[in-house]
Amino acid sequence: xxxxxxxxxxxxxxxxxxxxxxxxxxxxxxxxxxxxxxxxxxxxxxxxxxxxxxxxxxxxxxxxxxxxxxxxxxxxxxxxxxxxxxxxxxxxxxxxxxxxxxxxxxxxxxxxxxxxxxxxxxxxxxxxxxxxxxxxxxxxxxxxxxxxxxxxxxxxxxxxxxxxxxxxxxxxxxxxxxxxxxxxxxxxxxxxxxxxxxxxxxxxxxxxxxxxxxxxxxxxxxxxxxxxxxxxxxxxxxxxxxxxxxxxxxxxxxxxxxxxxxxxxxxxxxxxxxxxxxxxxxxxxxxxxxxxxxxxxxxxxxxxxxxxxxxxxxxxxxxxxxxxxxxxxxxxxxxxxxxxxxxxxxxxxxxxxxxxxxx
Ligand SMILES: *Cc1c(COP(=O)(O)O)cnc(C)c1O
Numbered sequence: 583x584x585x586x587x588x589x590x591x592x593x594x595x596x597x598x599x600x601x602x603x604x605x606x607x608x609x610x611x612x613x614x615x616x617x618x619x620x621x622x623x624x625x626x627x628x629x630x631x632x633x634x635x636x637x638x639x640x641x642x643x644x645x646x647x648x649x650x651x652x653x654x655x656x657x658x659x660x661x662x663x664x665x666x667x668x669x670x671x672x673x674x675x676x677x678x679x680x681x682x683x684x685x686x687x688x689x690x691x692x693x694x695x696x697x698x699x700x701x702x703x704x705x706x707x708x709x710x711x712x713x714x715x716x717x718x719x720x721x722x723x724x725x726x727x728x729x730x731x732x733x734x735x736x737x738x739x740x741x742x743x744x745x746x747x748x749x750x751x752x753x754x755x756x757x758x759x760x761x762x763x764x765x766x767x768x769x770x771x772x773x774x775x776x777x778x779x780x781x782x783x784x785x786x787x788x789x790x791x792x793x794x795x796x797x798x799x800x801x802x803x804x805x806x807x808x809x810x811x812x813x814x815x816x817x818x819x820x821x822x823x824x825x826x827x828x829x830x831x832x833x834x835x836x837x838x839x840x841x842x843x844x845x846x847x848x849x850x851x852x853x854x855x856x857x858x859x860x861x862x863x864x865x866x867x868x869x870x871x872x873x874x875x876x877x878x879x880x881x882x883x884x885x886x887x888x889x890x891x892x893x894x895x896x897x898x899x900x901x902x903x904x905x906x907x908x909x910x911x912x913x914x915x916x917x918x919x920x921x922x923x924x925x926x927x928x929x930x931x932x933x934x935x936x937x938x939x940x941x
Contacts, residue, residue, distance in 0.1 A: 586925040588915045589903030590733055590878060591756065591777040596920045599830040617826045622819055634829035635814065638786070641832060641840050642758075644765050647791050651815030652784040652825050657683075657755045657774040660785065661690040664727070664751060664770070666805050667797040669695035673724035676700050676748075678717075681708040681732030682909060683753060691727070698723070707910075708735045711873045717743035724796070725749045725769060731757035733777065734907040736880030736914060737873050742767060749793060757877050758786070759835060760919060761845045769793050775824060778877070778918045780831050783824025787815070835919065844919045851917045851926040852876035858930050864937045868912075879915045880906060889913055892936055899932060901925075 587594040610617045613626060620626045635650055644650060653659070664687070669675045674696040677688040680703060691697050698720050701712045719726050726745045731738040733756040742750060749769025756777040765771065770789045776782035787810070794808045803809055809817050835844060856874065859865040859881050866882045867874060883889045889912060896904050906912035915929060 583900060586899075586901045586928060587903055587921065588901060588917070588925075588929070590907070590914060590916045591774070592782050593777055593903075593916060593918050594920045595781065595827070596831060596834045599827065599834055599920075602830050603827060618823045620822075622816060622822060627822060630826060630829060631814075631816075631820075634825060634832065637829065637832045637836065641835060642763065642765065642788075643841075644788060648765065649787070649789050649791055649811040649814070651787055651810060651813075652775075652820055652828075653787055653810060653815055654783065654785065654821050656782075656785055657753060657772065658686070660753070660772050660787075661687040662694070663805055663807070664725075665691040665694040666801060667807050668724050668749075668751075668793070669697075670724060670796070670798055671695070673722050674698050674720055676719050676723050676726040678702075678712065678726075678728045679704065679708075680711055680729055681735035681737060682907070683732055683734070683755070684727070684729040687727060687729065687753065700726075707868065708732065708737065709868050710870045711737060711739055714739070714741045714743040717745070719745050719748040723748045725751050727751045729753040731755075731875050731877055733875075733878050733916075734910060734914075735869065736867075736875045736878040737869050738875040738877065740873060749790070749796075756916075756918075757875070759841055759844055760848045760877055762841050775828050777916075778920075780828035781824050783821030784828060786828075831920070847919065847923065848876040848917065851921065851923060852879060854926050854930045855879045855881075855915055855917070855933075858933045862937055862941070864941045865933070877917060879917060880910070880912060881914075882912045886911070888940055891940070895936065896929075896932060899928070901929060901932065904929075 607616055639650055675691055676698050678701040679685050679688055679699055688697055703710050726748055730752045751770045752768055753773055754771050755773030758773050759778050772787050775784045859867050883892060893905055904913055904915055906914045917926060
């Protein structure tokens with residue numbers, strides 16, 4: 583029996599996709615070769631890659647004028663590449679510190695140039711977000727940076743600031759393809775695929791082409807977005823397996839109502855868990871209700887002993903990955919696109935039953 587996988591990442595994949603990989607891994611579409619044995623300079627890979635990128639753009643509604651491709655190095659490499667490319671010596675970069683991931687991005691940027699932190703919710707434990715309407719870039723801002731969904735804190739921007747001529751850059755590792763996004767408002771969107779899109783390995787990059795005119799000079803090859811844009815991510819060997827699996831996940835998303843379908847699923851699933859949390863003081867969400875994440879539902883029980891017992895009993899029911907990140911403790915249910923509704927219904931029922939027995 584497959585587990586009910588509430589892990590924050592790497593995370594659940596659609597069963598259909600795993601089965602397709604199983605069926606094709608030895609002999610891809612009767613070509614006598616596996617996709618993961620094929621050259622990334624050959625037709626078999628390139629045809630798959632073209633389809634993957636065009637489906638990615640179509641499903642997300644990416645307008646003309648954007649370069650879209652995959653890199654390696656995880657989302658974490660982008661914490662360095664972004665300031666290396668765009669934080670020029672005459673400018674500063676505006677960062678919102680809203681949790682673990684934006685803090686990591688800001689601290690890497692600080693090593694490379696001048697950073698202005700326009701929001702830092704450290705005192706309150708990263709449980710709030712600023713009102714996007716109040717955000718104004720610094721006069722000499724190179725870009726405004728935010729993390730759309732803080733995977734560890736369970737906090738998600740519901741709307742984004744209008745930064746005018748200053749490019750807005752967002753880490754969407756953990757909520758990409760869970761809701762429609764107006765890409766035209768961003769200079770760059772990026773993320774690791776291992777939360778909502780596929781197995782670990784690839785990092786998606788969506789970048790307005792004119793961003794390249796703003797970059798620093800003398801970048802080393804891999805660090806230079808212009809080089810990757812020119813080769814659509816194929817400057818060096820791409821993470822082939824991960825990209826192939828992403829293509830299969832995109833086809834699954836397409837069969838299941840596209841981004842709008844995923845948006846409805848995310849609402850339905852997160853409503854189920856939050857309604858249990860809100861129904862009783864036994865459960866507590868630390869996050870400002872207006873900005874609670876639909877992807878990562880963070881919650882607490884009355885004490886840590888009960889939390890440990892909850893994890894143990896959930897595990898006996900086949901539910902895994904519910905432990906909060908070690909930096910914050912508590913519990914966390916990640917409800918990514920591929921997680922079946924039935925698993926969330928099972929979790930909600932288990933939570934109510936656990937409360938009945940222990941409250
Ligand atoms: C997981 C995660 C990262 C880090 O991704 P890696 O691929 O491990 O580098 C960065 N940002 C967010 C929002 C994440 O969820």
